Amino acid sequence: MVAAAARQIRDGEIVFAGMRLPLLGFAVAKATHAPRAIGLFENGLIRELPPRGFVVTMGDGPNQRDATCATTLIDVLGMLQRGRVDVGFLGGAEVDAFGNLNTTRVGKTRLPGSGGGSDIAALSRRCVYVMEHERRRFVERVGYVTSRPRGVVTLITTLGVFTLADGPPRVVSLHHGVTRAQVERETGFALDFAQAEETPAPSEAELRAIAEADPSGFWTR
Amino acid sequence: MVAAAARQIRDGEIVFAGMRLPLLGFAVAKATHAPRAIGLFENGLIRELPPRGFVVTMGDGPNQRDATCATTLIDVLGMLQRGRVDVGFLGGAEVDAFGNLNTTRVGKTRLPGSGGGSDIAALSRRCVYVMEHERRRFVERVGYVTSRPRGVVTLITTLGVFTLADGPPRVVSLHHGVTRAQVERETGFALDFAQAEETPAPSEAELRAIAEADPSGFWTR
Amino acid sequence: MREAVERLVRSGDRVSAACGLEARIPFAAGHEIVRQAKHGLTLVGPISDMLYDQLVGAGCVRRIEAAWVGNVGAGLGHNFRRALEAEPPLVEMVDYTNLSYATGLRAAAEGVPFGVTRGLFGTDIARQSDAFREIADPFGGEPVFAVRAIPVDVAIVVAQRADENGNAHVWGNLGTTLESARAAERVLLIVEELVAAETLRAHPNRVLIPGLLVDAVVVEPGAAHPSPVEGYEERDHAAFEAYHRATRSREGWDAWRAEWIDGVADRASYLRKLGR
């Protein structure tokens, strides 16, 4: 999942990395095929180098050290609003067929909220979502629209890679060993499987980069 | 004139100093009765110390060195707009009975424009204007309103000290040797002389501070 | 710290105590607020890593205006969740996004009644709050959202070092630190080190909080633990995880609070208890 997410970053692109897993995707992309990608972080950091060492939050020491630029939240989100970000990385508790994300409230459960997610979705040229693939999370309409994407969404899950918000939802690829039936069982909206391929396996280099960025398996266990 | 301007700054106040002469007034006040005054400069500087050395513009080395804070124009003018400035210093080509200033266009002559002057007048709690006292500059209505003051204006001229924008224009004091007739001849609007006193002469300390801040008499010759 | 919190933080205040996002969070001041039983506070965002969850659990909070409240590494904040899931909710929540929050905060910092953003369209965040209004572009372009200015009574800010006047060098990511200090009526500045004014003036561009904004300077190394302070403290990930596990139940929270807040007199005792 992390490798598939990392591959969505093209070399030289400006990437907005949200909290948690997306941080790791950026580090892996930098370490493999996209060494010239630049990462923006809503806390105010801009990085040309991947963080050296394990990072839980974007405010951790290894993400601060060797940063290219350390500034304010509104400076960085202002660059996003100005249209400078190619791809925004997000996660969420619920996603729907239109690419909307819910990170605020699911049923009775109150979640932490948007953070920068809603802004990243609304203002990035395109988005990548990284999520666990479970039926309760993949719904026809989210119960609360925290984030509505402006552009096309590539959804990377534990089962496959999908495209949303660009016509009807469709399957790009299924991970090795995952069946169509399994995906349909875990998805609350219709999917077009016509062009589904198999997700290429993570390369040696990708696996190495993941192990380096997350040595204890905190994010990828 | 510079000494009288400097006296308008009370100790501990936050002062917005425009370009040219006002810069000198701030330096003299800091060096004499208002050591805890803080100066804001629209180019982005904040100073607790007076500049050490001769300054023509607020961007000169001596105004940069030992600055308390060096930031952006909008940060400093934002503090002004937020209401943090006690007194703003300004000059102009024309002033009228209502305290409006013109620094844009007099007759056919095109002047440089507002700079931060209009903002300082509009957003400081009170203002001090420092100007040459000439009839062509002291008019009933300015030809172009560059700056309209929000609060009371103390006008310091080559002839005396006046109050504007607080009821009818009135004379606070005339400089030593200046007559009422002389002031009336050089002023294009009516003045209330009822409470006019004589401006206290510059003290030794003030003269010393002026000489230090303007050793070649560039501003005060 | 005790005296500064007593003097500057009043029950009912609008408080900014989470302006560095995951970094430089004033836990020491927050715990002092709990010990002094301040109540009816409105906490403003943008993101609080664990501290706001604690202030909610301790009953200090009436309302939150923020983009994210929880525990960044571990997930949601249990006290916050419980307070919002109660019927009726124990805390009023106004959801923002990070950008709209910063836009409103900066409007307050600059003395204007609102700022504008191109985000928020089509979201329930915009629909469910009167902090936002869709308005026309007076110059004929697309509509935007106006975000109402977010006033702040007291900002509690952690910086690396300052002089006695409160002129402060701050470094690392800044989040909304500067806007919080500029918006606030009062600023409580907490620093790792007091330094001479000359040290600060040698680098005036690094003085990101000028002393004219600051009402109290508290020198308290470790005040931000377990959050990081670039150059002084690394993030203590285990403490965030332990808190998350301990506070799954209301009783667990009560026990945590008794041990780590009420059970220590001040930050020095807290640090000793940590074995430092």
Next chain:
Amino acid sequence: MREAVERLVRSGDRVSAACGLEARIPFAAGHEIVRQAKHGLTLVGPISDMLYDQLVGAGCVRRIEAAWVGNVGAGLGHNFRRALEAEPPLVEMVDYTNLSYATGLRAAAEGVPFGVTRGLFGTDIARQSDAFREIADPFGGEPVFAVRAIPVDVAIVVAQRADENGNAHVWGNLGTTLESARAAERVLLIVEELVAAETLRAHPNRVLIPGLLVDAVVVEPGAAHPSPVEGYEERDHAAFEAYHRATRSREGWDAWRAEWIDGVADRASYLRKLGR
């Protein structure tokens, strides 16, 4: 410099070349613009100390949007005055105040169509321009002025030092330097020194212009003369005074231009001519 100006500055462009107010003014780039006979430029503010007067005199300029144009130490700018006093004026002028200019520039830098200010009320600046519109506060407070976003095609910025990617340390007063770079479609960065990326990364908070905004880095010590560059150059007051005296007449300007712009091939020749 020649190649960078050729590539990045186009006739008809909206150009920001005066963002540090009296400091870090890119005279070397301005003189190259004159030598390359770029024309139809719109110069944006806030304040230009002498350079905009030269560009106006050289016939490069169609329009100025600024708060102040002149010669700060000496007074007004004679070319600017002559151009505005001609019938019809040779240059179209849109007057701003510093704050309203910065508000509009920052709106462009942040991708929103306008910003708001509480200044401008009762002034002819507001009355005589369509850059401003009085609008209601949608939250029921006092009206404010909306300032239209001020787009920039190319920002020419002087910084102290940068790496090859254009990540730049800038210090001293900043004026609207950061907003200019962020608003611009293209940034021409001029530095006193090229340094290693590691030198910059050791102080990421001092990197005020990130390289992702920058299209060309020109290393040219002395490019800002006679304006100051903190840490590198003091202001050459005499040069500003001499220019003021020399350009009182149109013929005087022509002679000054022939000697100091057309008469030198590049900045290196200019500095040699100065005896450096």
